[in-house]
Amino acid sequence: EDQVTQSPEALRLQEGESSSLNCSYTVSGLRGLFWYRQDPGKGPEFLFTLYSAGEEKEKERLKATLTKKESFLHITAPKPEDSATYLCAVQVPFGGYQKVTFGTGTKLQVIP
Amino acid sequence: GAGVSQSPSNKVTEKGKDVELRCDPISGHTALYWYRQSLGQGLEFLIYFQGNSAPDKSGLPSDRFSAERTGGSVSTLTIQRTQQEDSAVYLCASSLGTDSYNSPLHFGNGTRLTVT
Numbered sequence: 001e002d003q004v005t006q007s008p009e010a011l012r013l014q015e016g017e018s019s020s021l022n023c024s025y026t027v028s029g030l031r032g033l034f035w036y037r038q039d040p041g042k043g044p045e046f047l048f049t050l051y052s053a054g055e056e057k058e059k060e061r062l063k064a065t066l067t068k069k070e071s072f073l074h075i076t077a078p079k080p081e082d083s084a085t086y087l088c089a090v091q092v093p094f095g096g097y098q099k100v101t102f103g104t105g106t107k108l109q110v111i112p
Numbered sequence: 113g114a115g116v117s118q119s120p121s122n123k124v125t126e127k128g129k130d131v132e133l134r135c136d137p138i139s140g141h142t143a144l145y146w147y148r149q150s151l152g153q154g155l156e157f158l159i160y161f162q163g164n165s166a167p168d169k170s171g172l173p174s175d176r177f178s179a180e181r182t183g184g185s186v187s188t189l190t191i192q193r194t195q196q197e198d199s200a201v202y203l204c205a206s207s208l209g210t211d212s213y214n215s216p217l218h219f220g221n222g223t224r225l226t227v228t
Contacts, residue, residue, distance in 0.1 A: 034216050043116070043203055043219030044155075087155070089217075097160060097167055100145065100217055104154035 023088035116220035137206030
């Protein structure tokens with residue numbers, strides 16, 4: 001069974017204090033790994049897709065990396081507006097379509 | 113362009129009543145997904161549509177839950193005889209579909225369902 005585990009469950013950072021969020025996965029035939037940001041009362045907002053081990057994507061203070069077993073979301077010099085829940089999801093082939101399974105997320109709080 | 117639209121944004125209903133939740137996907141997106149998110153929990157997969165057909169209904173929790181999609185566009189999730197444990201945020205997402213695998217899901221803001 002496909003499994004996606006995110007850690008830590010919650011993370012509190014001072015503004016400017018860099019850190020990383022982890023997403024480890026056990027799946028058969030990974031097609032893609034997605035990172036999303038979710039603000040309270042909103043749906044998840046797409047950030048990145050990673051396709052293969054060694055790939056990296058960047059957007060402002062965020063950088064996502066991928067290995068064969070896990071992905072990291074690195075946050076450099078975070079600001080309070082980066083506070084949100086960050087979700088990762090894996091896309092795998094299933095019965096002729098691409099099934100997308102989500103982790104439970106990391107709730108990030110950035111303190112001014 | 114317009115994103116995924118869900119209605120209503122909030123729904124309060126009494127236990128035992130039926131509810132219908134609506135999703136308008138992004139135009140041209142052939143794949144449509146329904147997820148459920150309970151307080152403090154991750155996204156629980158419910159059902160997937162490719163066009164008007166639902167090749168994967170494996171996540172529907174019971175036979176009280178059903179969904180349909182018409183015209184390859186709008187989808188309705190129906191919950192019959194609602195129970196308190198059905199209280200959650202129901203999220204809809206669309207994507208370009210299996211011909212464009214790796215295409216990310218784009219989410220609406222959800223319907224918050226409260227069963228009293």
